Amino acid sequence: MLQISQRGQAMPASPIRKLVPYAEAAKNKGIRVYHLNIGQPDIETPKLILDAVRHSDFRVLEYSHSAGNESYRNKLVSYYRSAGIDVTSSEIIVTTGGSEAIQFAFMTCLDAGDEVIIPEPFYANYNGFAVAAGVNVVPVTSHIENGFALPPVAEIEKKITPRTRAIVICNPNNPTGYLYSREEMDELKAIILKHDLYLFSDEAYREFCYEGHQISAMHLKGAEEHVVMMDTISKRYSACGGRIGALVTKNKAVLEAVMKFAQARLSPPSFAQIAGEAAIDLPADYFDTTKAEYKSRRDLIVKRLNAMEGVFCPNPGGAFYAMAQLPIDDADVFCQWLLENFSHKGQTVMLAPATGFYGTAGLGKKEVRLAYVLNLNDINSSMDCLEQALVEYKSK
């Protein structure tokens, strides 16, 4: 009998998207659904970026260089310099979204049966890329009580085995919004040097830090060979659909091997490379404005959540996510209930149950992730819904 591969069977469905049919059913009943479940910002993509594509005048939509257009990579050098990251264009490989940068890092540095340690909760799709690569994800738990700080070094080291090859971080973090401190980054550096591991650093949310600044993994002196940074324009410029990211590293052997994977898929998308290149010329205050908007949203959503009875939401230092503990037993059931059985003034809210972000079964059952990707009015309305929902749910 024809079979689906074992990895095809093991591949996890997206925990963020699995409630979509319930949301669609709610909408079909005329209910307005506030989408706090997914990191798709409502922030407009800068017109300058879209116009660069609209005003393009080439005649043949050609393959680009497999590493991305040289002109774009040269511009990225200046972008990274402005972020305090000193790299050359040959240390940058443009990818099809951050997703492909993650895949390339896994494929290039890890074999089937190898292990990666990831602080949980973590970006759920790391699981998918790990399954595709035959790699085992070893979670080390961070906790809502201390805002999802990096687990103690001893906890991380306990997870290291002869098959451990890398630690994966996302900083600022999706889903927790946690921003790693200088001390935590130094702890990570010490671990990867001591145990000779790669550090895969997903820095998709670099610009969105509300309490202090991001310490990039690329800033870790003496660990240059160990660090592979995975990046994307998706969140930075509200350009998720472009599918342009980058893998950045100073490790030449990694670059050479990644290039072979990059050549096999020929090239990253041409249109969005134009957009990405134009983005480097955005006015210097672009991120100030965007960051100020996200900070207002964060301040509002955290305040609203913590004002609800039995809800705890640590203040996230970056990205545009908040994790909250709710007075419920099963976030998956609750989130489905919000869509299937609840409405408040004809509205409801879609949240991401946190269980999908944990590698350890049973964790996160009282937690949800909220992406504050909607404007302040919508956040207020969605929080009204959640507040009312918790009252009704409790009395069930």
Place this chain on the structure above:
Amino acid sequence: MLQISQRGQAMPASPIRKLVPYAEAAKNKGIRVYHLNIGQPDIETPKLILDAVRHSDFRVLEYSHSAGNESYRNKLVSYYRSAGIDVTSSEIIVTTGGSEAIQFAFMTCLDAGDEVIIPEPFYANYNGFAVAAGVNVVPVTSHIENGFALPPVAEIEKKITPRTRAIVICNPNNPTGYLYSREEMDELKAIILKHDLYLFSDEAYREFCYEGHQISAMHLKGAEEHVVMMDTISKRYSACGGRIGALVTKNKAVLEAVMKFAQARLSPPSFAQIAGEAAIDLPADYFDTTKAEYKSRRDLIVKRLNAMEGVFCPNPGGAFYAMAQLPIDDADVFCQWLLENFSHKGQTVMLAPATGFYGTAGLGKKEVRLAYVLNLNDINSSMDCLEQALVEYKSK
């Protein structure tokens, strides 16, 4: 010590791109290089397609559905119907180029250690995707003497082992240009049904058939569950840089598993989906014009090649490639020599040595692939170069 994964080491460099540094050096010496080495057409991308992107007026460059925009998939249904392929929108998953469709098929249907049979010479990147998936490519040799017809059924069946899961074809073929006959497609159908195998059918060049019509694998009645078609807009509309393709199958289990891989990478590129969707509205004679142009080029290049002493080039029935046997001992050495040591009136030609297209070591050493992606004048000039080069090379 930090290591590159075994698959990262085993990953083949692109045999088509490995001569690029020699071409660049030739250009730096002021020599004009005719690129017949790569399937990047000089045909202009239809203005209607590019304009659709240029006139787009959305404000947020959002993720699309992981399977691609519904509007695009609906349009693709009508496109496929016009090609005699009867599918619904739910049987189409839009991919990031044909490359991703191949990756999805391999990942979903094959496990590490599984085997795929591929008539050789074959599209070299199948090797790369196989290495990434841990899959073993088992070549079955087709021969230039009979124009690279499908090897006899007995030869194919000899290669089948308990680990064989699929046969991969490209039709019309890259690199040979061979167009499989009705009888050959029926033979393939009999084999996949008898041995319960998948048939992965790469139909990137569907429209470009000069001797008869393409029989799509999707036309094979009774084999619907076995067929996974891999498609792309790259060649069809001279839109290689868009990175939009599709995986098409009637096998629901495959579709469900592919969707999990598709969700992990979030979505295919948004800009080029607009281009792909607009392309379905191209006037009915678009392919007639393009095909006529490619046919003239084929006729010219085949005639020119066969007029050279010691050269044999079978007449390819489709795609835009020709394979030629040259009076040389080592095509890799010769192709490099063309760039490094030869010029004719300040010009030379870049060809793809055929060795990279064979899975069996030692085959193809006298053969080269020529992509007739240049206009008639350039093809004539490049053939002048090759003719002169063969004379000079012989007398060395």
